Amino acid sequence: MRTQNGLHRALERGETVLGASCATFSPTVIEVCGDIGLDYVWLDFEHGGPSPYDSTALEELTRAAEAADIELLVRLPSPDPPLIRKVLDAGVRTVLLPRIETAAQLRPAVEAAYFAYDGDVGDRGVGVGRSGRWAGYVDSFVGGEDDEVLVGTMIENVRAVENIEDILAVPHLGFAFVGPADLAMSMSEGDPLAKSDEAVQSAIDRTLEACLAADVPIGRIRNDADEARAAADAGYQILRIGGDVGSIRAALGPRLEEFDVT
Secondary structure, three states: OOOOOHHHHHHHOOOOEEEEEOOOOOHHHHHHHHHOOOOEEEEEOOOOOOOOOOHHHHHHHHHHHHHHOOEEEEEOOOOOHHHHHHHHHOOOOEEEEOOOOOHHHHHHHHHOOOOEEOOEEOOOOOOOOHHHOOOOOOHHHHHHHHHHOEEEEEEOOHHHHHOHHHHHOOOOOOEEEEOHHHHHHHOOOOOOOOOOHHHHHHHHHHHHHHHHHHOOOEEEEOOOHHHHHHHHHHOOOEEEEEEHHHHHHHHHHHHHHHOOOO
16 A cells, blocks of 8 residues: 655655546546646545545545555545544545635644644544554554645635635645635625636735745646646646546547538
8 A cells, every 4th residue: 555645745845746637536537647647636525526424435546546656636525624534544645625714724624634733642533444554553654644644725715815824824734725716706795707807816926925935835727738837937836737527528529520420
């Protein structure tokens, strides 16, 4: 069973990592993503997929990732500490927490991922799961697991941007990820169509600057290759450059249109 978190190590080295979303939650797609050389697969349990409380489903996904030597970046539906512990016990190493607005909300969620936290005992707890080879308390597992866990937070609402410096100061926060669509929604004052692109971009820029100043890796979605390169040059270390469903549409849609059967 692979234990080292390659995504974590790459970010520590200052590298830019590239990934893709897997909306089908297919182990086969995960293996293909690893085979073509991506660094991670984004699994969005906030908006789709099986229940993140289903350890059996998570174990199949982590096995596929290990087989293909690729990391899973799992976006959870909530920053609920019991959920965080259960997902990590199933073998996931990198989790992304949504709906965070303040450091006070974030801290207990991050603490739930660690056995030792900020100079004291963390809130992870020792369980019997895949991450520990179903062996329960093992000194080598407990002592090494904290070095491999990576916890990130979405920056996707106005309050999070307003509190960005405090959020980034939460101990053991591993990265931040910008959510422009939800950020725009939070700035719409109840009208999804009423948004200011300039205001949204200003909030994104503030988030990037704060992350660079705090030395916290930051990510965003950039499906266009030129835009992805520009984002990397600007300081973004985590880039999501596409996904399985979008790739099928982009590749097969035009091909179908070109096939004239008349």
